[in-house]
Structures are given as structure tokens and as C-alpha cells.
Amino acid sequence: MPTPSRYWREIPQRYRLEAAKCKNCGYIAFPPRLVCPRCQSRAFETIILADAGKIVTYTIIRVPPQPFSDQAPYAVGIVELDDGVRLTGQIVDCAFEELKIGKKVKVEFRKVYEEGEAGVIYYGYKFVPA
């Protein structure tokens, strides 16, 4: 379970999809980095990722990690956003039979999991059919 500070410092990415775009070569790093993996430049500007894309691949998790025990089975996929950035996340509000590589999805802000009844609620992005 993440500590409050560990959760809090990822909020710009998980709530707002803040990324870092390399000022030299245009590579978009999500999460942001200090060094561009493509050109080694260290100069970035903050941008917001696209909020739509398509499924690159997916699976249905039947044996979940403990914090997700009450959610299984659930779909997780890699989605390529319209700006070319790929994210891993849950695909929800979609019947399993309708999952398909290439399917168009959009990004929504959702609850990811919670620490029991009295614990912290963790939020982030999920994908839903477009």
C-alpha cells in the first residue's frame, strides 16, 4: 500500500495525465523523466496527454493482486493514445466479449481501488469504450 506522500506525488499524472515533452526531439515521456530516452536532452515542457486512443492489447485478470480482490475478473489493456503515448490501465464499462485489439476508447477519471472500508481511496485513469 502506498504511503500518502507516495500517492500524492503521482497525482498530476494519475488525475490530469501530465506528461513531459522533450523540447529537442518531441518525445513524450509519461510519467515525466529528467532525461529523454531518445535524444538524452534534459529540457522538457509539461503537456497534457490525449484523452482518447485505441486498444493495443488486453487481458482479463482472473487471479488478482490483493487490493483488487473484490474487482476480479477485470480487463487490463495497453492503450495507444492519439498522441502516440501508450498507457497500461483497466478497460471498464465494456463486456469482455466486446474487447478487441484496435477498439477505440477514451480516458476517464475513476476509482482504481481502496484500502478497505476506512482506508484511502486511490484514483486514476481508466479506459471506456469511445
Place this chain on the structure above:
Amino acid sequence: MREVAVIGVGMNKWGEHWEKSLRHIFTEAAILALDDAGVDKIDSLIVGCMSSGLFVGQEHLSSLLADYLGQVPVPAARVESACASGGLALRTGWIEVASGMSDVVLVGGVEKMTDVNGHEATYALGTAADQEYECYHGITFPGLYALIARAHMEKYGTTRQQLAMVAVKNHDNGSLNPLAQYPFKVSVEAVLNSVMVADPLRILDCSPITDGAAALILCPVETAKKLKKPVVKITASGMATDTIALSSRREITWIESTYQAAKRAYAMAGKKPEDIDVVEVHDCFTIAEICVMEALGLVEKGKGGKAVEDGLTSLHGKIPINTSGGLKAKGHPVGATGVAQAIEIVKQLREEAGPRQVKGARVGLTQNMGGSGGSSIVHIFERG
């Protein structure tokens, strides 16, 4: 650099060893390796272990294991590269002997995984993926490889049947290995009817949770030649890294770190894929073996599934892969796996593999991989 040889190998039965501790299983394997080499003093000890901290709450293995092997005050180091920790230990030991820093090095690998429950083991293994941007969203290791499998099936037409055949082949081999955790055969039907873990991967596509250790003794080839045993040289060590997050890779179905590590190893040994007689690869999941065969250049890109179906990689095929039973049947104590792969190749090149023997094997290769391919280590071995 000096040429390096393996003069001793040691491994005990792998499985669920509730009666034995991490230090115990490691020391057992190390003693077997020392006795096999006929050595009682070492200059240095290198051990690969992914997560003794999470599995048994114990770090500082350098001191613990040197102490319990009765070798203090030797220098010792524990190295980690997730499930490739064993391969990294071998590489580190190889560098130490090749450089002239040490003459006799014990390279070990160990993981004690059954002291925690299933959820805790899933968590510990998950630390090999990106905690904040993969695990946070509920993905598991079977899940990550399922993402690769789905993409490979879509792109190349790899079939569910072909994935099952990897498990069937490795269990066939494992049934001949008395040290394997699961030394029995499985059928394609059994794999296809086993419990779904992460679509399209089922439980019999997955390597198990295992307690196990393995150890090797390395020394310069010049010293090895004085012993009355076949000399097995390590003629290349290649390692490469890639992004930790699967989603950051350019191609989901291609394991670039394995390709890069193999490229370096082939160049160092002056060998080509077709020169290799026997191979041990990191089949943590059935799809992994298919992707790795392709990245090693043993088959064309996208043709891994077909090669398995055609029997190319079976014990008596053109290029036998995982004669030990692989991670699938032999077991996968993550830190020990890379060392055990080397043991199988040494046995093959010494012609001591019994019913699993690949006739006339002179050149062998091991490929050990961390996470979903974030690191890969390839070694090439030759009969001297």
C-alpha cells in the same frame, strides 16, 4: 581477459521445501558444487536473489551465505535483476574470474518463495514491473505476459494450441529430470482445460512458485585443464536492458533486451544461432519461450509458435530448448533460475544429462530474463 571454465555444479530437488530455510537450501546446493569441483576454499562468492527481503524478510545475503558456507571472511555480493538475478550472478562471477581479480568463484542463486502466501508472492514478483504505472492498475505478471500473448496471436496468428505445446514439451523434458518440481507430463488438453489466470494464459502456461537454489564453481580455463574432467568454457556473456514498463516498448511482441544481449554474446563467442546445439530459455510463461526463440534468432520473427508445433525445439528436434524441463516443469525460484539454466547446459556439454542428453552437444546457450523483458542475460558455453 582470461578464459573462464565451470568446474563444479550443484543443485538439489526443487519444490515446496517447508522444512528448509533459505540459508539451508543455498548451502546444500553450494556444498554439491564445491564437491563436484573438488574445491574447499573459494576466493569470492556471488549470489543472485530477487527478493529475499519480501519473501523471507532477510537481506544481507552476502554475509549470511558466506557465513553458513563456512567461508568467512571471503568477499561476497548479492546481485539482483529480478528474475534474471541468477544470470547476473553468473555474469558477475565470470567478470571476476576473467579479469584476474579472483581465481575460484562460487556463483549461486536462491529464492525461498513458500514462506509467504499467494498474495504476498504475487506482490513480491510484481515488484519486477513498474509499481506506479503497471501494478497500480491491477496488472499481474501472468497479466503482462498475457498482453504479450494476445498481441503475438493477433500479429502472427500464433495459436492457443501452440502455446500449450510449449508447456507439453517442457513437461516431457521435465519428466526426465528428477530434480524438477513437477517431473510429470501434461497433455495439450490438460493445458487448454486448466484454470484461466489472465486470458489467454491458463495456470499450465505459468511457471510455479518454487523453493530452490543452484550453484556453480568458476575458475580460469588453465586451472580447469589440470582437472580430470571435460572442460566447459563460458565463451560469452551478454547483457542488455530495456524499459521496465511493457507499454513503453516499441513492439509488445519483441523482446529487444534478449535480442541485444544475444547479439553481444554471439559476437563475443564468434558464434551464430545455427551453431548452438542446446538452449535453456526463460519460459516463465509459455508465450515467453516463443518470443525468446525469435529474439535469439533461432527462428524467424513470428515463427516461434510454428517451430514448437513442428517439434523443432523438442528434445530430439533440430534445436532442443529447455531440456531440463524449463521454468515450467523444473520450477522457478526466481533468483536461482539463471544459475540452474547454466547447470543444465554444463551437464549437456559434459554428456552427463542422462535420458535428456542431446547427442554430441558441443555448444550451449542460456537466456535469463527479468520482468516482462526489462533485462536479459545470455551466456554461451563450449566444450573445451
